[in-house]
Each structure stands twice: as structure tokens, then as C-alpha cells.
Amino acid sequence: MSQNEPVIPKENSFLAEIVQASGETLQVCYQCQKCSAGCPLGDAMDLLPNQVLRHIQYDHREKVLGSKTIWICASCYTCSVRCPNDIDIARIMDTLRHMAIRSGITPGEKDIPVFHSVFLDEIKSRGRIHELSLILKFKSKTRDFLKDTGIGWKMFRLGKIRLLPSTFSGGKEIKEIFNSFEKGKNR
């Protein structure tokens, strides 16, 4: 380690894990808040992006992994391109979501992680996303059948929603990809 390399305090395993998994040197964040100023979803977050980084520096694992913020972040990369210290905050958000899923901590947003898992189940079983069955499956899990049905019906009439999924034949490879993902999860 060179003399100028930012230090990770020994007792902060949370910070060390994130630095390792994301490859981002988030210790150099000096809280200028430029990331948060440009974040399009800041209003809806319980922690602003700069606060997320601060809590990581303070080893507040539960607070960060249980936040709404990590799920509300839309990965738009506005923060990442504006950070004067070249910290890729959007990439750190990805790392935090991965850790949150494995941690068993109750997620701050209920439906968003459910949506992602339904989406992945769709890929696993069909190889491609068939929008109609994705939405129906998601709605059956969240019991929110009435939201947006008007738009859905209009799209169907305009030929934007197809009743049958398109076919493919790469099923075996896709199963293998998911098998190794599931093995990794249980490690």
C-alpha cells in the first residue's frame, strides 16, 4: 500500500467489504454533496447518496442495507459523473443491493426487490422477458391488480402487448447460469 492510499479502519468490516466488492475508493468522499444535488430521486430517499457514503464510513451496516435509498436509486449515473473525487456512486449502490439481498435485513422498499426476483424468474423460465406475464406475476405477488390496468388494455389494443412469448432455444445455458448463481447465494 502506498503512503497516499486511504486507510480503512480495522474495525470497519462493512467499509472494507464494499471497497473490495465495488472497487471504489469511497473513503475519499469529502461530503461536498454534489452527488445528492443532482440525484433525480433524492426527494424519495430516506438517505441521500452522500449520507449513504457517510454511514458506510461509520460502519452503519443495518441502516444502509435496510434503507429505501438503495432500491429507489434508478442507476442513472448522474452522481457518478459529477463526483469531484471520481467515486462511482451508482456502482456502490449496486454493491449495496447485492449485499442487502444476502444479508437477510428487511429491505426498506417492499415491492422493488420482489419485482427484481420475479423478473429474474421470468428469464430463468423463458430466456426472455414476456412483458405481459412479467406484470401479471408481479401483480399476483403484490396483490395490486387494479393499478394501471387502463394503460395495459390500451397497449394491448395497439399491438404493444403480445399474448404469446417469443420462443428461443437456449434454455440449457440459461439454467446453468442460474444454477451457479443459486450455488453462490448459499455459499
Place this chain on the structure above:
Amino acid sequence: MREVSYYPGCSLHGTAREYDESIQAVASLLHIRLHELENWTCCGASSAHCTDEALALALAARNLAIAERSDRELLVPCVACYHRFKVVEREAKEHPQNRTILYRGNVSIRYALDFFCEGSTLEELKTKLVKPLTGLKAVCYYGCLTVRPPKLTSIEDYENPQHMDRLLEVLGAEVLPWSYKTDCCGASLVVTRTDLVRKLSQRLLSMAREAEADCIVTGCTMCQANLDTRQEGLKRDAGGKFNLPVLYFTELIGLALGHKDVKKWLSRHITDPVRVLRAKGLV
């Protein structure tokens, strides 16, 4: 004939069908033959990268490995797929020993907007123009991943991009300045947090209206869907109707080149574009 591999992605087989149709049509007018990747699968989109790093890389890499069997460049119309492919490319180059991906980094991955904005293509478009889009006032809506992060997209003017502006000028449209070219629409949050996407869409539509645009032009399937489908519902909060059609840039190329199927593509929009185009004498 230019031979190009083509990865349509899931939404072009569904909600973004008119984008697929207009790309195929425009390609054939420009003597580009598209070879759809055999047995392509979903790139994993945001759900994979929000869940697990290795899974996200593997799902996208599978498609690039298929593309790598030929030396053709790969045309990718959906910017979310494009982004995932560029992430895999970075991984393949930075960590060639990573065994979770079967791709070696040899394909030239081209996002559709960048591809059709190439200098030589713009020159060709000028010679093929049948119906210049005279009088059509447009704002260019690039969205997020079309330009960001520049380390992956190589777009230098990512805060104020110009390439779609230049393309529409070549087509004869009047391109209006506005400050929301690269603001986020909320993307897939539309399914889970519709409230947030409504807010972001409303701001974008209001700003386009304030710029006095006749239409919004984009190359992103999520931006198109979010802005096109919600205008009716936003009427009350926004104090009046928007009626701002949201068009794919390829639909406008097709229109300016006089393609016969334009009406079919336009009929698939929720916010009707025909009315405004007719008023300008364009359809």
C-alpha cells in the same frame, strides 16, 4: 451492403415494437442487412445488476459470445441492453481471467443512436431525403445510459450531447434547446413506484411544453414508454393536456425518407403523433 448483427432485446418484441419495425425499415433503406443473433436471451437488465454481479455479467455475456462467432459489428437498439453489454466488455478487458463470462471482448458493440448518427450515415441521409421535416419543432431526449457513464459510452459532451440534435437537423426538423436532455425518467421504477415516475415524467413533459416542442424524440425504450403512456393521467396535476407525442428517432428517419410503413408505426403510440404531424403537412 453493410452486414451487421442485431440484438433486438425483449422490449423491441413487445412494447417497443414500432422501434424494431422502424429500425429494420431504415436499415434496409440504407442498404444495411441485419442478422438477428440466433437464440439471443434477455441481457438481465436492471433486475440482474441489482441482484448479483456474476449473474448480471453471465446473462449479458452469453449474447456477446454468440455475436463473437462472427466479425460483424453488433447493433443494439435498447440502451439498457447496450449498457449491460458495455459493462461486460469492460470486465472482459480488465479481467480476462474471469471465468463467469465466455466473451473475450472482440465485438464492436454499437448503440443504435450512435450508429445512425455516424458522419457517413448523415451524409447518406442527406442524399436520400424525400420529405424534410420542415416546421417540426422537436426536443431531443437522450436520457441516462445513452450518454452516461462516459467511460462506457465514450460520449464526451455527456452533459449536453449533440449527436441526435445533428441528426434531426439533417432530417430538416427544428431542434429546440432545453435543459432536460439527459435527465432520468425513473425507468423500471414505473412498475413498483409509479408515483415517482409520474413526478419525473410530469417535469420532463412540462419542460418540453415550455420549450414549445411539438414532439419529444428519443432512442430509449423506457423513456419512450414512460413519457408516452402517462400523459392522460397527468392532465389534472399538470393543469391541462400535454398531447406531446414521443417518437423514436428511427421513426422520424423513416418519415423523412418516405418509408411506406410510417403510419403503421405511428398507430402504435398511446399519445397520437399523427395529429401534430398532419398539421405540419408531414403525413
